[in-house]
Structure formats: C-alpha cells, structure tokens
Amino acid sequence: MKILEQVDLTSHIKKNESSKLDKKKMDIKRLQRENEKNYKELTVLKGEVANSITGESRFDPKLLNELIQNKGK
Numbered sequence: 001m002k003i004l005e006q007v008d009l010t011s012h013i014k015k016n017e018s019s020k021l022d023k024k025k026m027d028i029k030r031l032q033r034e035n036e037k038n039y040k041e042l043t044v045l046k047g048e049v050a051n052s053i054t055g056e057s058r059f060d061p062k063l064l065n066e067l068i069q070n071k072g073k
Helices: 009-053 061-072
Strands: none
Touching: 009 061
C-alpha cells in the first residue's frame, strides 16, 4: 500500500512564476536593444536625406526613402 505524500505547491508555483518573469524581463531587454539599434539606424538614414538632396550622398533619395520606410515598420 502506498502512502500519499503532501506536497507544498506554493513554492513550486512561485518558482514557476519567477522563471516566467525572468524570461519576460530578458525578452523586454532584448526588444529594447533592438529598438535602440533600429532608432539609431533610422536617425542616420534620415540624416543622410539632406546630403542626398544636395548631391553629397552616395545614396539615391528613392533608396533612402525605401530604407526609412522599412526601418519605420
């Protein structure tokens, strides 16, 4: 005959919640880094527009427009 064992589920639930929270925090940090990188790239591209209009850029205005639209998504 087996004897049932009493298990404290509260600690297991807390560990599970903590683990999920840690993963979400890591995901948020990763997304923030990606967002910052995209923002910097978008800023550079927008800065290049003026150079393109004056003919001082190696980038075609149409290409810059496409790149800016893609980064803005």
